[in-house]
Amino acid sequence: MLRTLIGRVVAGCLVVSGLFAAPVGAQSVRLYDTEYVGAVSVARSAGLASTWAEPQRRLVLTDKDTRLELAADSREIELDGLRVFLGEPAVLHRNALFVSRVDRDRFLLPILKPSSGRGAVPALRTIVIDPGHGGKDDGTVNAKLKLREKAMALDVALRLEKLLTAAGYRVVLTRRRDTFVPLPLRPAHAKKVKADLFLSIHFNAIDNKAVAGNETYILTPQYQRSTGSDKRSPDDKVMLTGNATDNWNAILGFRMHGTLVRSLRSFDRGLKRARFAVLRDLDCPGVLIEGGYLSNDAEARKIATPAWRQKLAQSIADGVAGYRAALVEARR
Numbered sequence: 143m144l145r146t147l148i149g150r151v152v153a154g155c156l157v158v159s160g161l162f163a164a165p166v167g168a169q170s171v172r173l174y175d176t177e178y179v180g181a182v183s184v185a186r187s188a189g190l191a192s193t194w195a196e197p198q199r200r201l202v203l204t205d206k207d208t209r210l211e212l213a214a215d216s217r218e219i220e221l222d223g224l225r226v227f228l229g230e231p232a233v234l235h236r237n238a239l240f241v242s243r244v245d246r247d248r249f250l251l252p253i254l255k256p257s258s259g260r261g262a263v264p265a266l267r268t269i270v271i272d273p274g275h276g277g278k279d280d281g282t283v284n285a286k287l288k289l290r291e292k293a294m295a296l297d298v299a300l301r302l303e304k305l306l307t308a309a310g311y312r313v314v315l316t317r318r319r320d321t322f323v324p325l326p327l328r329p330a331h332a333k334k335v336k337a338d339l340f341l342s343i344h345f346n347a348i349d350n351k352a353v354a355g356n357e358t359y360i361l362t363p364q365y366q367r368s369t370g371s372d373k374r375s376p377d378d379k380v381m382l383t384g385n386a387t388d389n390w391n392a393i394l395g396f397r398m399h400g401t402l403v404r405s406l407r408s409f410d411r412g413l414k415r416a417r418f419a420v421l422r423d424l425d426c427p428g429v430l431i432e433g434g435y436l437s438n439d440a441e442a443r444k445i446a447t448p449a450w451r452q453k454l455a456q457s458i459a460d461g462v463a464g465y466r467a468a469l470v471e472a473r474r
């Protein structure tokens with residue numbers, strides 16, 4: 143459950159311009175109080191061909207390994223078969239499709255071409271695993287099946303710790319027992335141990351009990367709305383500590399989400415963005431994993447089995463391996 147994680151946005155003072163170099167052929171236009179660039183500039187920078195799947199409505203960018211589909215007036219895109227959410231909808235302007243500059247520079251180009259990033263490629267030695275909730279905070283609960291999110295998240299975290307330790311990482315948990323850890327202390331813990339990566343593990347709940355599947359969250363980039371928000375807010379403009387790694391968060395989130403959805407064969411609820419308390423104060427790349435819906439009895443019964451939780455832990459470890467491969471690619 144993620145509602146409890148949304149906290150007050152803390153004001154920052156740093157402002158950075160694009161983390162990525164302006165691509166060749168970029169034409170910039172201001173639409174709806176947002177800077178937009180031609181989707182063709184994404185294609186050129188990432189070496190993709192672009193064709194209309196539906197004239198002036200759906201644009202597909204492809205090469206032999208990649209397929210990106212953008213649709214006018216939609217924040218949802220399809221990238222290599224995954225549901226992914228941009229910060230701003232793509233817009234049809236003068237018979238061409240445009241995406242926001244922030245979506246291009248801090249999200250799409252890092253994912254499509256990790257080596258196009260500016261700045262140092264992050265290290266990957268120390269990984270902090272953050273089992274959600276704990277102690278007086280149960281998280282979400284399936285009363286019928288007597289399942290509590292805090293217990294499921296801790297169990298997966300301990301399994302993941304073993305896998306990542308065996309893979310050679312230094313692994314630190316924000317809690318190892320059923321104890322309450324205030325939200326601000328979780329990213330603070332990561333900072334204290336000089337974490338290179340932060341993985342927060344949760345399970346979801348919603349009133350509609352038919353809903354099931356995986357969601358993966360990264361911190362909302364500066365100047366953008368979170369996926370759950372239709373309206374802009376002055377807080378969107380604030381540069382949070384975690385926004386310094388927007389491009390690496392994008393790569394991490396995309397690799398992690400793809401691995402989870404494919405290996406668990408779960409319903410794809412999307413790679414989304416939110417300003418969660420545990421993500422906004424991080425000084426390393428981070429992701430929040432919603433491993434499934436405890437409010438869906440069929441999914442909750444799966445989550446209740448140790449074998450499924452081991453599979454989830456293994457999938458997260460595989461997601462870390464995918465992120466590591468992207469970092470190697472980025473160094474080329």
Ligand SMILES: [Zn+2]
Nearest residue numbers: 143274281344
């Ligand atoms: Zn939760």
